[in-house]
Amino acid sequence: MLLAVRKGTIVYVMLILVLLVVNSAKADRRGYVWTYEYQTMPKGESELEYYLTHKVPDVHKYDEKNTWEHQAEYEYGLTDRWDISIYQRWKQTNTKTDDKFEYTGTKVRTRYRLGEKDMYPLDTLLYLEYIKPDSSNEAEIMEGKLILAKDFGKFNIAYNQILKVGINNKGGNENEYAFGMNYEFNPSWKAGFESAGNYTEDKYYIGPTVSWAGEKLWVGIGVLRGLNDRSDDFRARLIMGIPF
Amino acid sequence: MERKLLHWWFVAIGLLVLIYGCQTISREMSPGEMLYRAKCSSCHSVIATSSYDRQEWRLYIDKYGKKMTDDEKRIVLEYLVKPD
Numbered sequence: 194m195l196l197a198v199r200k201g202t203i204v205y206v207m208l209i210l211v212l213l214v215v216n217s218a219k220a221d222r223r224g225y226v227w228t229y230e231y232q233t234m235p236k237g238e239s240e241l242e243y244y245l246t247h248k249v250p251d252v253h254k255y256d257e258k259n260t261w262e263h264q265a266e267y268e269y270g271l272t273d274r275w276d277i278s279i280y281q282r283w284k285q286t287n288t289k290t291d292d293k294f295e296y297t298g299t300k301v302r303t304r305y306r307l308g309e310k311d312m313y314p315l316d317t318l319l320y321l322e323y324i325k326p327d328s329s330n331e332a333e334i335m336e337g338k339l340i341l342a343k344d345f346g347k348f349n350i351a352y353n354q355i356l357k358v359g360i361n362n363k364g365g366n367e368n369e370y371a372f373g374m375n376y377e378f379n380p381s382w383k384a385g386f387e388s389a390g391n392y393t394e395d396k397y398y399i400g401p402t403v404s405w406a407g408e409k410l411w412v413g414i415g416v417l418r419g420l421n422d423r424s425d426d427f428r429a430r431l432i433m434g435i436p437f
Numbered sequence: 438m439e440r441k442l443l444h445w446w447f448v449a450i451g452l453l454v455l456i457y458g459c460q461t462i463s464r465e466m467s468p469g470e471m472l473y474r475a476k477c478s479s480c481h482s483v484i485a486t487s488s489y490d491r492q493e494w495r496l497y498i499d500k501y502g503k504k505m506t507d508d509e510k511r512i513v514l515e516y517l518v519k520p521d
Binding site for chain 2: 274314
């Protein structure tokens with residue numbers, strides 16, 4: 194556990210140092226870490242994003258089972274409403290019996306916004322993703338999301354209906370959701386809460402999220418607590434984006 | 438599990454019908470307003486046009502709209518200082 198905590202601490206210390214160095218800036222940022230909102234990369238712009246997700250199935254058995262998932266994403270705006278991206282994924286375990294860092298696969302994704310914000314009573318974004326695992330024993334997955342969002346002044350509400358379909362006869366279908374509400378205190382800072390879950394597996398989570406954005410960097414941090422015995426006890430995610 | 442899945446498919450279709458219905462009552466937007474919302478609201482909420490005067494908007498566009506072309510900046514500024 195000490196090793197895991199030390200690695201996690203290094204990441205957060207590095208993040209704080211970066212925040213201190215890159216000051217007062219704006220970017221194409223996310224206000225949530227589990228929920229997608231109504232935005233795509235503007236035409237011709239691109240961004241590198243890093244995701245760190247920590248999953249703890251049982252806090253009392255932290256030493257025996259916990260994972261750190263890393264994702265690197267490159268995102269590019271084809272038009273002001275349509276973007277594409279590619280991800281690379283890795284998984285790290287730091288337990289007494291298992292200490293490894295492995296490549297887990299790739300993802301490609303596209304998003305399309307149906308209009309500009311407030312053009313329609315409900316802002317709607319369509320999301321499609323193909324997930325290719327590194328191991329041939331795991332399911333290839335097509336993931337579709339219907340993203341509905343609305344701004345009420347500085348308040349934002351977003352709901353994602355998610356459908357995952359196994360496409361190589363190795364996985365079933367799953368229905369998931371993510372929901373978020375946040376408030377923009379100023380153009381740099383947003384804070385709120387998110388809930389995420391899996392209707393198929395009966396797993397549900399809720400917790401707070403904070404987001405900060407600058408010109409050259411944005412960062413979102415959120416934690417979730419499991420709401421029933423089937424859910425992991427605790428999940429945390431950090432997303433960092435660097436537009437260029 | 439399959440019944441549950443079918444249930445959510447119906448929910449998804451219902452939402453799509455709702456979205457289609459909503460699109461029939463869409464709000465008209467000028468090219469300047471559409472550009473402003475596309476380029477600026479990916480970073481922050483839509484700021485009311487009356488919040489700043491011409492000089493202040495010009496400063497903000499120059500500072501934060503570095504990736505916009507001069508034409509795009511001009512169209513957005515025209516919208517912000519002369520709202521429809």
